[in-house]
Amino acid sequence: MAPQVPTIEVPTDAELLQAQADLWRHSLCYLVPMGLRCAVKLGIPTAIHNLGGVASLPDLLTALSIPASKQPFLGRLMRVLVTSGVFAAAGGNGSEVELFRLNPLSRTLVDGVVADDHHIQTSFVLVTTSPHYMEAALGLAEWFKKDVAGPVPSPFEDVHGASLFHESTALLDEEFDAVANDALAAHDNQGxxxxxxxxxxxxxxxxxxxxxxxxxxxxxxxxxxxxxxxxxxxxxxxxxxxxxxxxxxxxxxxxxxxxxxxxxxxxxxxxxxxxxxxxxxxxxxxxxxxxxxxxxxxxxxxxxxxxxxxxxxxxxxxxxxxxxxxxxxxxxxxxxxxxxxxxxxxxxxxxxxxxxxxxxxxxxxxxxx
Ligand SMILES: C[S@@+](CC[C@H](N)C(=O)[O-])C[C@H]1O[C@@H](n2cnc3c(N)ncnc32)[C@H](O)[C@@H]1O
The missing domain is CATH 3.40.50.150 (Vaccinia Virus protein VP39)
Structure with missing residues (x-):
């Protein structure tokens, strides 16, 4: 007799198509923070602020000095950031020019301004999307499999041999340590x-x-x-x-x-x-x-x-x-x-x-x- 192969419940066609879309979302949603990191590094929130809080794509391309070969791509980055709520947008349906606006979230990423309760959060974005954070998260499965006696080190400690917000972080990467401390202060002062x-x-x-x-x-x-x-x-x-x-x-x-x-x-x-x-x-x-x-x-x-x-x-x-x-x-x-x-x-x-x-x-x- 042929060995019995374990089977599984088959979803409906609609469920299967939805499941595939959900899998795209869950597997690819890291591109939202990566897009946010890119926006911070390009200075997009500050550029929109300097343009009066609202900017068209051509305004942004000029303000950010994006080279000609890369100009066709900025709109796609802005679309994902609008869809995820980092920026607000209006217009853009055929006849109207799409305009990008700051919202309360992207306003926290505007640099070079002083206002009550404005604690710029760019360093928080740069740290939480940093290669050091990403590498620690990528080590999560290996970390779970490894048994240890005594206090359990974090995946960050396992991967980097250093503890976050400790003297050892500076030995790992001085620049990252400085941004991490800046992010901590900005985060804690916010609110x-x-x-x-x-x-x-x-x-x-x-x-x-x-x-x-x-x-x-x-x-x-x-x-x-x-x-x-x-x-x-x-x-x-x-x-x-x-x-x-x-x-x-x-x-x-x-x-x-x-x-x-x-x-x-x-x-x-x-x-x-x-x-x-x-x-x-x-x-x-x-x-x-x-x-x-x-x-x-x-x-x-x-x-x-x-x-x-x-x-x-x-x-x-x-x-x-x-x-x-x-x-x-x-x-x-x-x-x-x-x-x-x-x-x-x-x-x-x-x-x-x-x-x-x-x-x-x-x-x-x-x-x-
Ligand atoms: C996350 S920060 C919070 C800062 C502050 N409470 C705020 O909300 O802005 C933690 C603070 O605890 C301090 N800290 C860490 N270990 C400490 C210890 N053993 N004794 C005293 N302070 C310590 C750190 O230097 C840091 O300033």
Missing amino acids: MGAVMRACHDLFKGLESLTDCGGGDGTTARAITKAHPHIKCTVLDLPKVIDKVPSDGIVNYVAGDLFHSVPKSQAVLLKLVLHHWSDEDCVKILSQCRNAIPSREKGGKVIIIDILVGPSLGPIMFEAQILMDMAMLVNTRGRQRDENDWRQLFMKAGFSDYKIVKKLGARGVFEVYK
């Missing part, structure tokens, strides 16, 4: 204005606050500006604090948040914990807990970080879980849903917490002793 406007009460009545992993003090200075009575301290690594010029407003402390956190009524952890494993987060949170007084005395840890959940709709949810994949591939950290956060707080010995606000992909927590 702080919205937080300050939406969460004014978060800081009301506080006498003192330590911003743990507060970098160059941008956040602490914004808090002090809105709430001049708060005595703000920034704790960060010596290599960061040593480079911050004293401003007479914020107290800068060089240290290690795993060992000790300066005592204050409130401790802030803004976009810090998602870089760390659960075990490390519990260690950090325990130090923060030691630094604050009881809830009755106004003590609290304020956490501003990604709060994963589908409640804000599929696009925001997809953005959050893509950011989680980025953490998986490139760091030892992760993005967390409310249940994950609750478990961390309880393991670190806190008694209660509340979600004060949901702001886009982020949540603002207050955690009490």
Whole structure:
């Protein structure tokens, strides 16, 4: 008797044609970020801005000085970027000239302008689409197959032998390290204005606050500006604090948040914990807990970080879980849903917490002793 060959359910013709198109989309959608990278490197958002925020293809070809042999191709790049929502467009149906416009996304990529809350995000694009990120992601299957004892290195560490945002990154590639640090600062500063406007009460009545992993003090200075009575301290690594010029407003402390956190009524952890494993987060949170007084005395840890959940709709949810994949591939950290956060707080010995606000992909927590 002939051996039985395993069989499989056959889709309908319509399902099969749709499946093929879906496979194209899922296998080729990396061309969207590659197109975005190209747009940033060519300076397309800035060119459209300089042309008054709206530009035709001939305007762009001239502004970007695209050589004659490549001019027929720019329209196809713009089409994919319009379809994916990087730029807006109007016209282009036969008689009308198609015009490309900036939208809120592409406005974040305009260089050489100053405005409140404008933190240019070009370095974020250049890092997340960099060969180093791509190579780490390409190593994912090999990484899954390899068993290890002890702390699990990220695919980035496996492939490059260096840890992202660590001294070893500069040894791997000095230019990439500089762009990665720039991207981190731009990413973390983005949206702080919205937080300050939406969460004014978060800081009301506080006498003192330590911003743990507060970098160059941008956040602490914004808090002090809105709430001049708060005595703000920034704790960060010596290599960061040593480079911050004293401003007479914020107290800068060089240290290690795993060992000790300066005592204050409130401790802030803004976009810090998602870089760390659960075990490390519990260690950090325990130090923060030691630094604050009881809830009755106004003590609290304020956490501003990604709060994963589908409640804000599929696009925001997809953005959050893509950011989680980025953490998986490139760091030892992760993005967390409310249940994950609750478990961390309880393991670190806190008694209660509340979600004060949901702001886009982020949540603002207050955690009490
Ligand atoms: C992702 S950045 C967040 C910066 C800032 N909280 C913000 O939102 O703009 C993480 C910060 O934690 C600092 N950091 C990392 N390890 C640290 C440690 N062991 N002790 C103190 N700070 C640390 C880094 O230097 C960096 O400034």
